[in-house]
Amino acid sequence: MNNLTILVIDDERNLIRSIRFALMDQHIEVLGAATAREGLELARTSLPDVILLDLGLPDMSGLELLPQLRQTLPDIPVIMISAHGDTRAAVRAVKEGALDYITKPFEWDELVMLIRRSSERSHMARELSFHRRRHEHTHRLVGNSPQMEQLRQTLELIGRSSGKTMLISGPSGTGKALVARSLHDVRFTDAPFIEINCAALPEQLIEAELFGAERGAYTGATQHRNGLIALADGGTLFLDEIGELPLPLQAKLLSFLENRSYRPIGGSREIQADVVVMAATNRDLKTEVTQGNFRSDLYYRLNILPIHAPPLAARGDDITLLIHHFSDQFARQEGCEPPHWSTETLRLLCAYAWPGNVRELRNLVERITILHAGQDISPEYLPSEYLDSTNTPAATSLYTEAIEDKERRLILDALQETDGHKGLAAERLGISRHALKRRIQRLGL
Structure with a gap:
């Protein structure tokens, strides 16, 4: 039998003690709060499975506290406690978001059954929400090819896990940032997603960007500066082009991944951060390790949960689907009719090697949609490189x-x-x- 934690918000301390004693043998832990303010704070910090809320509290009524609990902790069910004369108010509370109500004095068997039923319903609702969210976000990745189905399955498995470090590999233009964002949205409903391209910043600035800096730590540091790790706390830090990270910073990143703590430049104390780290690369990091360009210990630390974004040439079944997807997307964006792609044009595009992967295809479709909205797109509308029969995967x-x-x-x-x-x-x-x-x-x- 699973242990449950409930929070009783009631100013009758004897009642809380009675509930705690009565439920002791039911594997239910009972927390107590005598005021609305204390109850709201304890609910936020303890995240109970069920909240029992009395209608009459010294600092505000249960009806006034209920919307605050629902807004702050929407997934935790609230059961109203009422006296016999307060039944109408308890029914009103149910209409305003409480899951159920129970009147004093309690039948202990009834209370236990109500707590367990409420917890199970809440758990099922959270599971359903999770699966719906996972389905929505992984299906941002357009494609029905075996490679894309395998990618979705990988994301679903990782989305269920508690893992906090992932490495996304694949050629440029395959949508690694979209994969990272989709996985983030599966795991979080409202948390920061912070992205940095390790190749886009000068070497001397990357450390300050990542870890932050104290005032006076270097020339020009006139005030304290939070790094991206601090901004990503509670969410995801996405490190694109991780293979470009300088070796000294690779050591600092490894240290952070080991214990999820870091020290800003010029700082004297360690700071903890609860961050999921996703790194992406279009390089073969194993080769980079053998050439001395990438730390082997960092590679193995990042590669705990590997994800591969397949090249477009390997998922030929998806090319036509992607063309129509992007056509509709850009037509809505431009407020025009999408182009109509001829069978021969689609055949040529499916035979093309797509060295720039999905990014190249997207750019082509955007160009065609803007220049030839609503027109029939025959092969002569295509740039010359797409007509070259030698431009195949080989x-x-x-x-x-x-x-x-x-x-x-x-x-x-x-x-x-x-x-x-x-x-x-x-x-x-x-x-x-x-x-x-x-x-x-x-x-x-």
Whole structure:
């Protein structure tokens, strides 16, 4: 038999003691509060399974306290306690959100049955809400392919768990941020979701962004600054492009993941934070570990609950579905009729390699919807690269080589313009110095 905790809010302390004594053998723990203010605070901190609320309290009536309890703790059932003459008020309380009522003096068997029935109904309602929420948010991920069904199942399993560290892998453009957001929304109803791109900030700023800084900790720190971990407390911190995190900061992140405590820059005390950490990468972190670019202990700490976002080329059954999904989405956004895609056009797009994955497809559909709203889209409406028969999955490596060649030229130009100064070159390219160093190593420059 499961243990339950109930909170009795009643100014008759003898009644609370009697209830506690009577329910002692029923595996029910009884907490007591004699005033409305005390009861509201105890309800918030103890989160009981059921609340018994008396209609008459010294500082306010039970009818006045009821809406505050329902607003603060909507999932906890409230049973009103009334005297024989207060039955009408108790019925009114039920209409205003109480689950049921019971009159004094109690029949103890009746009280136990009412408490257990209320707890079970509340538990079932929370379960139903959880499954409905999980269904809604995981179905933001459009697609019926086996790969997407497997991804949804993974998210559902992780959504039920108490795990607090996840690693989302997959090529660029596969929707890793959407996966993270969907998982966050499954687990939380009203909690912060804080996102940071580890490649977008200069190396010297990332630590302050993550952990915060005290006043005077460094030049320009004129006041205390909360980091993103503090802002994400009680919710989710999403670290995109985790492979770009500098090695010294990898050590600090590992320390935080081990005990969920951190110290701001210039701070002297440890701060606890209850944060779910989701990290995402388009790199093979195992390879990065062997090359000395990523800490092995951090990799294994992050990879406790791995999630893989599949490339679009591997989920060909979803391409047509995604095209129509984005067409309808952008048509609503623009206030126009969606384009009509011909069978031949869809055939060509399904055969395309999609090196940019869902992001590339979304951009194409947005362009077509804006420029050709309501029109029949035959193949000649498509850019030339989508008509090239050699642009199939087998030709993806050629595309990758072209991208790397362009990236190599941009980096070399930036280094030449800054006389080889990596910090200035990184600033000119809009990436961190660490990210530039990684690209130089990867491209063999």
